[in-house]
Amino acid sequence: MASPQISIIVAVYNAENTILKCLDSISQQTFEDFEVIMVDDGSLDHSGKKIDEYASRDSRFKAFHKSNGGVSSARQFGIDHASGEYTIHVDPDDWIDPDMLASLYAQAGKADMVICDFYINSYKGQEYVEQQPQNVEDNMAVIKDLFGHLHGSTCNKLIRLSCYSQFNVRFPEQISYCEDQYVVISLLLNPIRVIYLPKAFYHYVRGNEGSLSKSYSGKMLEQDKCALTLFTSLVAHTPMRDFVEAHKAYFMMEHAFWWGANYFSSKAFKKEFYSYYPLLKRVIMPKTERILLNLSCRGFYSVTRKVIGMLMAVKHHIYNLTKK
Incomplete structure (x- = not known):
């Protein structure tokens, strides 16, 4: 069987209430040549059962189960088991528009990374977030933007799979956040070609983060x-x-x-x-x-x-x- 053009990685942990909406949005893509690597990272709820059921209905969806190691290890597991020409991540509490994969792949060409805009969906409504780099032809400038207006997420970036192995880039298991920013910077330190698509497809769900009483340890x-x-x-x-x-x-x-x-x-x-x-x-x-x-x-x-x-x-x- 020929390798798919895109591998979508979904790192899953205790997401039983949102995972079906996420996976449904992927299955409804107009672009059909993809695989979905669903990685259950030791969930304590029914997430694992739900991804197994989804995999039984659609052969493009592949369910994996591992002991809990954190989001970095789950993302890396997905990369290690991906076979597509390009990869992208979708978090289990988010969803994507039907034309996301088709639009990104159409722009890829010889590019190694395609960056697009995204939406933030919260109790305040939906917000459009532009992600245009100041200079897409200068990777160092893009890195600087990643500490400014650009989100470090791998969810709004279509990335050539071979770049991970070619440049020995892996998700750092020592940290449980900003791991995707670390990976994007690691890739940009190498001679990869980046392009920007001024459209939003990804819906990033954000809770009420306005509290000053969040726990710290x-x-x-x-x-x-x-x-x-x-x-x-x-x-x-x-x-x-x-x-x-x-x-x-x-x-x-x-x-x-x-x-x-x-x-x-x-x-x-x-x-x-x-x-x-x-x-x-x-x-x-x-x-x-x-x-x-x-x-x-x-x-x-x-x-x-x-x-x-x-x-x-x-x-x-x-x-x-x-x-x-």
């Missing part, structure tokens, strides 16, 4: 530090080193600032991040955010967070009043 901090080390090492011998190090440090501090209110004391925040603060001089950010991080790194984290919390409560109250 020492494990999350270690993950952020690990990501900083991994990304900096990845570009260590390129002109991008200082840029990437600064932006990953910024992400780590921003993550801790917004999510760590129940974890960090003022003293602990200063001890953890004061040494990283000079790196932020290389990062363009809103003036207000720079002030907040500056104060927090100097020992005023708890006070700063309380003020932010009160301001957001007032804003929320005003919003509710306007809705009455």
Whole structure:
């Protein structure tokens, strides 16, 4: 049997409530020459059973089951078992429009990576997100954009499968987020050709992320530090080193600032991040955010967070009043 033109990888973990909508959107593609590598990463719900049932109905859908190893290991498992000319990932709580594969493949030609726009679907409605690189012919410029307006996801990028083996690119199992950004940057460090299609097909489902009371833990901090080390090492011998190090440090501090209110004391925040603060001089950010991080790194984290919390409560109250 000839290899399919596209391999779609769906890394599945505890997604029994959304997986069928996701898989239905794939099965309804106008482009038919594809395979779907469904990887059940040790789900504790009925996800595994549902992908088995789907595979029994459509031979293009292939179900695999493995012990839980995290999203990176599941994505890599999919790459290792893919046989298509190109690959793309679809997350199990998202869905895609019927013409996505046909449109992307039609543009591929001799390109190794096709980037397209996407939608964000949330309780606020649907938002169109443009993903045009500033200079699609300069891979270093595209990498810079990945720390700005470009999403690092492998879900809105059709990628030639052979590039993974040719350039020894693998998903990093040490981290459980930004793993796709790491892979995209790894690919762009090599002489691959990138093109951009100014259309959106992918529907990225986002929950209510406006809360300031998200949980934070020492494990999350270690993950952020690990990501900083991994990304900096990845570009260590390129002109991008200082840029990437600064932006990953910024992400780590921003993550801790917004999510760590129940974890960090003022003293602990200063001890953890004061040494990283000079790196932020290389990062363009809103003036207000720079002030907040500056104060927090100097020992005023708890006070700063309380003020932010009160301001957001007032804003929320005003919003509710306007809705009455």
